[in-house]
Amino acid sequence: MNTSPQQPAIEAIGVSKIYGHDQTEVIALNDVSLSVARGEVMALLGPSGAGKSTLLTAMALINPPTSGRIVIDGELVMEGANAKIDLRAFGRQHLGFVFQKANLIPFLTALENVQVAMEINDMPARSAKQRAMDLLDHLGIADRANNLPDALSGGQQQRVAVARALANQPSLILADEPTAALDSHRGRQVMELFAQVAHESGAGVIVVTHDTRALDVFDRIVEMEDGRLKPGKPSLR
Known part of the structure; x- marks a missing residue:
């Protein structure tokens, strides 16, 4: 796919999500529009029930919106609940996920946990292993490449993730x-890692968080309340 540095990593355009109907209707997202640039790291804040995770899972192509559009790298991928492409294949190629728990495969080493993500996309094993080691080295955890997840600290597991x-x-x-x-301390290290990843790799990064201790590492801060976006705040950096 052809992209340019000006092409947003993702655009959510007029996205709404409604659960139930009639008397049980709950509006989780209400006409949300949000664009994240390549190379930008953005924090998404708000109280529980504000719609943060609903928005994130809509942009992750996991939880389709009721209405609105999701555009990734300039390609319309979702219009309402209708997929415009093969979501699973597209997601494997264009999206990366990190969650509260690292969710590493317990019987695979750190290296193998990274390597398998590429082999699923049909990368040859030798090439996948080399790239996995390069990534672990870049993230400062190459010395733990052959350790199983239960031998890693929480921060180390998140680096593998x-x-x-x-x-x-x-x-x-x-x-x-x-x-x-x-x-x-470990939380700040992970937040700084996301900023480093965004700025060095050119990926757009969106982090849903309640953790306000390291907001200065973000390029942009956006708040949600009652399914809507509030005006963003500039980074303190």
């Missing part, structure tokens, strides 16, 4: 509460 998210060179990385289980 970030490496896995980067494996297929996605244009967009989505993270849902990735520091919730970490102490303040």
